[in-house]
Each structure stands twice: as C-alpha cells, then as structure tokens.
Amino acid sequence: MGFLRSRFFHAVLILALAFCLFRFGIRPPAPWSVIRLYMTVVLLATLIYVSADSDSWRNFVRPIRSTLMDPSQRALRYALMVVIPLLLGYYAYTQAAARPQAPPELRAVHPAPPDTIQLRGKPINISGAENPLRKDQASFKKHVAAGGEIYIRNCMYCHGDNLDGQGHFAKGFNPPPANFQDPGTIAMLQEAYLFWRIAKGGPGLPKESTPWNSVMPAWEDRLSEEQIWQVIMYLYDATGQQPRRWETASGGH
Amino acid sequence: MKGLGVARRWAGLALTVLVAVVALTALPAIAQDAAKEPAYRSFPVIGSRLAVWGVAQLHLNFAAFILGCPIFAVIIEIIGWRTRDERYDWLAHEFVKLTFAAFSTTALLGAFLLFLFVGYYPKFWTYMTSIFFPTYGVYALLFFAETFIVYLWYYGWDWLSGPRKWIHVSLGVLSNLVGTAILFVANSWVTFMISPAGVDEAGALKGSVWAAINNFTWMPINIHRLIANIVFGGTIAAAYSAFRFLSARTDEERARYDWMGYVGNFVALSAFIVLPFAGYWLGREIYAFNQTMGITMMGGFMSWLWIVQAILIGVLFLGFNYYLWLGMERIPGSERYRKFVPPMLFILTIGFIVWATPRTLVVTLDEVRAMGGTHHPVIGFFGVMSAKNTVVNLMILTTFLSFVLYRRANRISVKPWARTGMAVQWAALFVAAAIVVFYGVYGYFVESIVRIGFSVYQVLAVLSCILIVMAIDIPMFKGARSTGTIRWGTIAPRSQYVLILLAVTFTWLMGLMGFARSGIRQHWHVFGVLRDTSAEAVTPALGYAANVITIVTIVFFALVTFIFWLGGLGEKGKAGAHGHAAPVIAGASGGED
Structure with a gap:
C-alpha cells in the first residue's frame, strides 16, 4: 500500500477527482470549454503541490524515473509508448473531426450601446437616460399593465410567459432569447440599455455582436416610444428585478 | 581604459x-x-x-x-x-x-x-x-x-x-x-x-x-x-x-x-x-x-x-x-509552516478557477440547450464581479499570509505577548476574509449600483488586515530567537x-x-x-x-x-x-x- 503515500498517486487522484467533480458534480453539465479551463488550473496547482518542496518532488518523480530508466519496467515502458501516442491521436481526432453543428463562438454578452439613437427621426439619449414614465408614480400600475399587454402580444412567443427565455420559438434560435429572470441580464443594465436593444433589435447591434447574434426585430417599427418604456417597466416589475441606476460622475473633473 | x-x-x-x-x-x-x-x-x-x-x-x-x-x-x-x-x-x-x-x-x-x-x-x-x-x-x-x-x-x-x-x-x-x-x-x-x-x-x-x-x-x-x-x-x-x-x-x-x-x-x-x-x-x-x-x-x-x-x-x-x-x-525552522502550504494552495486554486470563469461561456448549441440558456445556473454565479472581487481579495490575503510565514520562518518571537499577538493576527485575517466573503455573497442580493460600492469595503478590510498584522509582526519579531541562518x-x-x-x-x-x-x-x-x-x-x-x-x-x-x-x-x-x-x-x- 506504499503507493497510496506516493506523490505521483496523489497527483493522479487529485486530477481524477477534480475531473469527476467538474464533469459530473455540476448540474446541468458544465460546457467543455469551462471544464478544460478548470482542469488546466487544477493541473497547474497539482504540479505546484507536488513540487513545493524537494522531498515531495523527488517522491513524485521517482515512479516516472523508474518507468523510464528501470530495466524491470521495460514492458510498461513499451506499453506506454503505444498507449500515449494513441490517446493523443484520439484526442487530436476528436478535436479535428467535422461535427454536424456550428462551432462555439465568443459572444459579447453586453454589446456596447451608442450614446444616442434616432427613433423615427427623434434623437434619444441612451447614455444617462432615465425611464420618463417612472416620474409619474401615480400611473405606475397603469404603465406596467400596458407593458404586460404589449409583452404578451409581442414578446412572449420567444421570451416565454415566465420571462425565462423559454418561449415557443426559443428552441429554434441560437443564441436563445434572453432569460429576464436571470440576475445576469436586465438586473445588470440600465433601462436605457433595454430601450436601445428593444428599439433597434438584432439589426441595430454593433459590429462586435454581428447581426446574426440576435433575431429580435427592431421594435421601433411596431411600438411607440412610450410603449417601449412601458414594456421595460413590465419586465422589471414581473421579474422582481431592479433596473441598474446610473452612477453619478466622480468629483474633481 | x-x-x-x-x-x-x-x-x-x-x-x-x-x-x-x-x-x-x-x-x-x-x-x-x-x-x-x-x-x-x-x-x-x-x-x-x-x-x-x-x-x-x-x-x-x-x-x-x-x-x-x-x-x-x-x-x-x-x-x-x-x-x-x-x-x-x-x-x-x-x-x-x-x-x-x-x-x-x-x-x-x-x-x-x-x-x-x-x-x-x-x-x-x-x-x-x-x-x-x-x-x-x-x-x-x-x-x-x-x-x-x-x-x-x-x-x-x-x-x-x-x-x-x-x-x-x-x-x-x-x-x-x-x-x-x-x-x-x-x-x-x-x-x-x-x-x-x-x-x-x-x-x-x-x-x-x-x-x-x-x-x-x-x-x-x-x-x-x-x-x-x-x-x-x-x-x-x-x-x-x-x-x-x-x-x-x-x-x-x-x-x-x-x-x-x-x-x-x-x-x-x-x-x-x-x-x-x-x-x-x-x-x-x-x-x-x-x-x-x-x-x-x-x-x-x-x-x-x-x-x-x-x-x-x-x-x-x-x-x-x-x-x-x-x-x-x-x-532552517520553516518546516513547521509547511502544513499551511496545501490549504493556501487550495484557496488560490479555487480563487483562480472562479476568477477565470467567463461571464459568457463558450458553448455549443447542444450545451446551450442542456443548460436551458446561454447562462449556466451554477457557473454563472462565478462570472460576475461579486464573485471575482471576493476571490481576488482572498487570493491577496492568502499571498500576504504566505509572505508573513516566510518572514518568520527562521524566527521565534521572545516577546511575552507573542501568543496574544499571533491570536490577534489570525483573528484579523479571519475577520477580513469573513468581511470579504460576506459582501461577496450579499452582493448577489442587491442592485448593481449598491454592489459596486461593496468592493470598497472588501478592499478596506484587506488593507486594514495587512496593516494590523504587520503592525503586530514587526515589534513581535524584533530581537527574535533565530532557528538558523x-x-x-x-x-x-x-x-x-x-x-x-x-x-x-x-x-x-x-x-x-x-x-x-x-x-x-x-x-x-x-x-x-x-x-x-x-x-x-x-x-x-x-x-x-x-x-x-x-x-x-x-x-x-x-x-x-x-x-x-x-x-x-x-x-x-x-x-x-x-x-x-x-x-x-x-x-x-x-x-x-
């Protein structure tokens, strides 16, 4: 049972456990890109663990050295000389083989909005803009109700009746429609940002997002300015999220 | 010449x-x-x-x-x-x-x-x-x-x-x-x-x-x-x-x-x-x-x-x-601190993993469908600033601890208050880590503009900890007994x-x-x-x-x-x-x- 105290065994065990944790311990399954990233970090940390002092490093290297040098390990050596290239070859094949799906791509999660946009010829400030309907607190419920109606008529089919991005058409789109319940979407954005995205839709995305990263139509053709602000109010109200507020500029400038 | x-x-x-x-x-x-x-x-x-x-x-x-x-x-x-x-x-x-x-x-x-x-x-x-x-x-x-x-x-x-x-x-x-x-x-x-x-x-x-x-x-x-x-x-x-x-x-x-x-x-x-x-x-x-x-x-x-x-x-x-x-x-004498290396390495590794987690994941369409959207319901929590600010502060604290241990590796304090001093130092480290983690977790429950302000508290906790630990450490190891050169x-x-x-x-x-x-x-x-x-x-x-x-x-x-x-x-x-x-x-x- 001496091998249980071997640093080499520890290293293999750590890597195996980490892989099992990342691959099977996270539900729903983590994307492979993330697992690869995590395993690289764990590999780096494991190498540091086994080499952080000289005794440990010698202990770690001993079985490797023995396998490479010891005459009694010749059979194992030959076996590894066959198995390792085969495994690497298989890995290379899995990476290079053609697959019946689009390769993953890097997306800009929140493409940068312009400072101003034109809405039917009217310039609207995006940078620093507040939802004008929120000033009239007495009509808050009325605006939210109107926004809800607009949502159900226009948005629900993709973004879902629970506002979770699981609408009827959602399965047909890549990337799927935004999930407003996710705290990483509208809760991180000012209302003006939503105004820009709704008004200009996919065609209005900047180049960094490439137009095919959203199939959402430009709603400025179908909704009025007030209706867009109303539906934004509904999105926040129905999900219980708070819109991000603008920061005030720091002093001294 | x-x-x-x-x-x-x-x-x-x-x-x-x-x-x-x-x-x-x-x-x-x-x-x-x-x-x-x-x-x-x-x-x-x-x-x-x-x-x-x-x-x-x-x-x-x-x-x-x-x-x-x-x-x-x-x-x-x-x-x-x-x-x-x-x-x-x-x-x-x-x-x-x-x-x-x-x-x-x-x-x-x-x-x-x-x-x-x-x-x-x-x-x-x-x-x-x-x-x-x-x-x-x-x-x-x-x-x-x-x-x-x-x-x-x-x-x-x-x-x-x-x-x-x-x-x-x-x-x-x-x-x-x-x-x-x-x-x-x-x-x-x-x-x-x-x-x-x-x-x-x-x-x-x-x-x-x-x-x-x-x-x-x-x-x-x-x-x-x-x-x-x-x-x-x-x-x-x-x-x-x-x-x-x-x-x-x-x-x-x-x-x-x-x-x-x-x-x-x-x-x-x-x-x-x-x-x-x-x-x-x-x-x-x-x-x-x-x-x-x-x-x-x-x-x-x-x-x-x-x-x-x-x-x-x-x-x-x-x-x-x-x-x-x-x-x-x-x-010579540093052997007594070797036991701290694995836990410190563990914290640094976890910190590294969280910090390197992208906000937007590189995913295939199959993976998107399996996750139910482009954001992963678990990993997604690591992609935001609350998580990243928290782990970077913990990594800084851990690195500081490494340095403190290195600094005292061949020295044993002879001050009568050394035990109390060390207890205060450990307490400062744990309190700072607790503040960092608290504001990191709390950040998920408040709106963005409030969350941004939390990073200031986290930074202050870490800097205060560093100051307190060093303010005790320097006098505590003045004239310390050496365990070797x-x-x-x-x-x-x-x-x-x-x-x-x-x-x-x-x-x-x-x-x-x-x-x-x-x-x-x-x-x-x-x-x-x-x-x-x-x-x-x-x-x-x-x-x-x-x-x-x-x-x-x-x-x-x-x-x-x-x-x-x-x-x-x-x-x-x-x-x-x-x-x-x-x-x-x-x-x-x-x-x-």
Whole structure:
C-alpha cells in the first residue's frame, strides 16, 4: 500500500477527482470549454503541490524515473509508448473531426450601446437616460399593465410567459432569447440599455455582436416610444428585478 | 581604459540628449508643415499602425523598467545607508546599473516613436500639438533633468559616499520625483486620447491646458502605472538575477543572485498586492467618463481579454506563492509552516478557477440547450464581479499570509505577548476574509449600483488586515530567537525559472492590458473628438492582438538580454568596478527579509 503515500498517486487522484467533480458534480453539465479551463488550473496547482518542496518532488518523480530508466519496467515502458501516442491521436481526432453543428463562438454578452439613437427621426439619449414614465408614480400600475399587454402580444412567443427565455420559438434560435429572470441580464443594465436593444433589435447591434447574434426585430417599427418604456417597466416589475441606476460622475473633473 | 569607458558613456549621454533636443525643437515646425500634408502615410510592409504599436509598446516596457527600478533602488540604498550594511548598497547599485543600461534604449525608442507619429500620423500629431504644446517644453526639461540626475547618481556612487552619502541618496530621491513627473506628463497625452476633457465640440482647447491634462483617467492611470512599474521593475530585476543565478559558477555568486532575486520578487509582490485596487479605480473612472466605453471594455468585445488577464494574474499569484514556498526550504525552522502550504494552495486554486470563469461561456448549441440558456445556473454565479472581487481579495490575503510565514520562518518571537499577538493576527485575517466573503455573497442580493460600492469595503478590510498584522509582526519579531541562518544560494533551481516566468507573464499582461486601454477608443484617435480615418482604423481581433503582443514581448526580452549582456561585458575583469566589490551573502543572517 506504499503507493497510496506516493506523490505521483496523489497527483493522479487529485486530477481524477477534480475531473469527476467538474464533469459530473455540476448540474446541468458544465460546457467543455469551462471544464478544460478548470482542469488546466487544477493541473497547474497539482504540479505546484507536488513540487513545493524537494522531498515531495523527488517522491513524485521517482515512479516516472523508474518507468523510464528501470530495466524491470521495460514492458510498461513499451506499453506506454503505444498507449500515449494513441490517446493523443484520439484526442487530436476528436478535436479535428467535422461535427454536424456550428462551432462555439465568443459572444459579447453586453454589446456596447451608442450614446444616442434616432427613433423615427427623434434623437434619444441612451447614455444617462432615465425611464420618463417612472416620474409619474401615480400611473405606475397603469404603465406596467400596458407593458404586460404589449409583452404578451409581442414578446412572449420567444421570451416565454415566465420571462425565462423559454418561449415557443426559443428552441429554434441560437443564441436563445434572453432569460429576464436571470440576475445576469436586465438586473445588470440600465433601462436605457433595454430601450436601445428593444428599439433597434438584432439589426441595430454593433459590429462586435454581428447581426446574426440576435433575431429580435427592431421594435421601433411596431411600438411607440412610450410603449417601449412601458414594456421595460413590465419586465422589471414581473421579474422582481431592479433596473441598474446610473452612477453619478466622480468629483474633481 | 576605465577613463575611456567613462568617456564613451558620457558620449552616449550626449547622443541621447542630442536626439531629444533635435526631436523636440523640431516639433513646432513639423506640426505646421503637417497641416499641408496628407493625414496619413503608410509605413512599409507592416503598415503604420503596427509600427507605432510595436515601438510604443517596446518604449513603454523599457520606460516602465527604468522608472520602476529606481523607486526600490533608492529605498534599498537608504536601508543600506541607515543600517551601514554594504550588501544593500551593492544591491542598490546593481539595480541602478540595470536601469542605466536600459536608459539610452528607452530614449531612442521614444524618439523613434515620435518620428513615427510625426511622419505617419501628421494630422493626429498636429492636433495633439495644438492641445499639449505647452507640455512639450516641460517634458523636455524634465527629461534633461532626469538624464543628468541618473547619470550623476550612477557615476557619483563612490564620489558621494561616506559623509556625502546623503547627497547621493537625495539624488536618487530626486531622480524618482523627476521620473514620476515625466510619467505624469506622458500619461496626460495618452489619457486625453481616451477621455478628452477641456475641449469644445470641435476639439479645440477651451481654456487652460490643465483641463485637458486633468481628464477622467489621468490620475487613475498615473497611480496604476506607477505601481505597475514597480512590479515590472521588480520582476525584470528578479529575472535578471535568476539568469545570473543559473549561470553562476561559484556558491558565493549563486548566493548573491539568489538574494537579489528574492528582493526583486519581494518588491514586485508588495506592489502587486495593491495593483488590482488601482486597476479597479481606473475601470470605474472609464465607466464614469463614458458608459459605452466601459461596456465595450468589460462586457463587449474586450470582455474576453479579461479572461486572458484573469488567467495571467492567476499564474502570477501562483508563481509568487510558489517561489516563496520553495524559498522556505533554504530557511532552517520553516518546516513547521509547511502544513499551511496545501490549504493556501487550495484557496488560490479555487480563487483562480472562479476568477477565470467567463461571464459568457463558450458553448455549443447542444450545451446551450442542456443548460436551458446561454447562462449556466451554477457557473454563472462565478462570472460576475461579486464573485471575482471576493476571490481576488482572498487570493491577496492568502499571498500576504504566505509572505508573513516566510518572514518568520527562521524566527521565534521572545516577546511575552507573542501568543496574544499571533491570536490577534489570525483573528484579523479571519475577520477580513469573513468581511470579504460576506459582501461577496450579499452582493448577489442587491442592485448593481449598491454592489459596486461593496468592493470598497472588501478592499478596506484587506488593507486594514495587512496593516494590523504587520503592525503586530514587526515589534513581535524584533530581537527574535533565530532557528538558523538562511542558506542563500541553495534554493531549488526551478524557483529561478519561476522568476523568469513571472517577468515574461507580467510583460505579456502589460501589453495585453495596454491593448485594452488603447483598443476601447475603437475608431477614434481621440475618443469622440478626432476620428481615425486611416485604412487601419479597424479594431484588431483578440488573437491578432495577442500575437502582436507576444512578438513584442519576445523582442523586448531579446533586447533586454542583449543590453544586460553588453552591460556585463563592461564589468568583466573588473570585479571591484566603481568600488562595488560584490559582498558575500552565503550564510547571511536573513535580516533583509
């Protein structure tokens, strides 16, 4: 049972456990890109663990050295000389083989909005803009109700009746429609940002997002300015999220 | 022969000054002529932008080194002066020697960069001159002052020793003040391009040039670069020591460069710990100046750069700690602290994993469907700032703990209150970690604008902890019982490769972050004021940028190696050059840690 105290065994065990944790311990399954990233970090940390002092490093290297040098390990050596290239070859094949799906791509999660946009010829400030309907607190419920109606008529089919991005058409789109319940979407954005995205839709995305990263139509053709602000109010109200507020500029400038 | 060598060096100084004079006095005439010229010219083969990019980055790397290195060189000289320990004086001289070797190259690269701007971007340069012309004279004066002071500092080392040492130290301090002023002036030009101020809609200066200088990002970049220069100087000096360690032929030489590498790394680490805070402030100011620019940087197409940055900074954290742990092997008595290594490594690994988790995952369509959207319901929590701020603060605390353990590795406190002191220190660490974690978790339950403010509490908790622990540690280990002297030179050679890795990683990181800072302007020379209408106005893809930065990093290290080799040639056969015979370090008491 001496091998249980071997640093080499520890290293293999750590890597195996980490892989099992990342691959099977996270539900729903983590994307492979993330697992690869995590395993690289764990590999780096494991190498540091086994080499952080000289005794440990010698202990770690001993079985490797023995396998490479010891005459009694010749059979194992030959076996590894066959198995390792085969495994690497298989890995290379899995990476290079053609697959019946689009390769993953890097997306800009929140493409940068312009400072101003034109809405039917009217310039609207995006940078620093507040939802004008929120000033009239007495009509808050009325605006939210109107926004809800607009949502159900226009948005629900993709973004879902629970506002979770699981609408009827959602399965047909890549990337799927935004999930407003996710705290990483509208809760991180000012209302003006939503105004820009709704008004200009996919065609209005900047180049960094490439137009095919959203199939959402430009709603400025179908909704009025007030209706867009109303539906934004509904999105926040129905999900219980708070819109991000603008920061005030720091002093001294 | 010595006289001839000195004459050559003064000739080098004269050449540098001459280049600067010609370049700076020609500016007004060149700027006037530029108005009649085309807006752009094309640099042969590689294009103007790539030429400017490469030369600017090389210039910046050298400038960062020659501005960062003297900061800690003078501190080490002061320690040597006050403690009368000649080892420090030797070490300070070694650091200044490195600075000195890179000085002319920095100036020549700066002049080359200027010629590239004037020749290939005349319209841009004319505009910048219309705003910043008054600062050119100031810059020239400062540059002359810096050159003369550094030369005097280096060559006057023996002349201004003994009772005149205070004059010599003052020169070192003065060179740092002037160097910092140069940095601030140059930063005003760069930051104006990102966040212009003091100009009207047509881009003309409205009032004083001060308004253009004191723009949104000027002071954050001043502070960020000042700290980063110290880190950079420390890592380059440590890498130089590592090279000398690995090529050393005697134990004495190995011991000397082991110690020098340790000091360089210590300097880099000390400054590195506060660098993320300065970077965070800079990021906030960019957001405050222009939300669009901020989103482009953090959430837009630049966002992937931050994943690369997180990986590189994770490597730096692991590298700094690994070096300290390896270094403890040469300290008798450090065995009792080895048990802390696995838990510290565990925290750093978890921190690294969380920090490197992208906000937007690279996913296939099948994976998107399995996750029920583009955001993973579990991993998604690691992609936001709450998680990242939390783990980076925990990594800083862990690294600080590594240092504290290293510091006391061969010492046992004899103070009667030592037990209480240590209890308070541990309590401070746990309380700081608890505050960091509390605000990290709480950040998920509040709106963004409130969450942003939490990072300030986290930073304050960490800084307070560092201050409290050190305030107790220093008196607690004063006059401590030693468990043995540090065996300098016996550190495992792989530690020296870590030092080189740290220098390369930091250089690469600086280049990439420089691309982020510059790239967020997108198709603007001066954001929102002067548009880049050249054929190369497109913002390059990250892969292209990474390749460019990699090549620049390789060229930089090739140049640095060549320059240091040249510097070493002059020292060969002159062991006592400038009266600085190398001290014997092996078996030193370890008082320097």
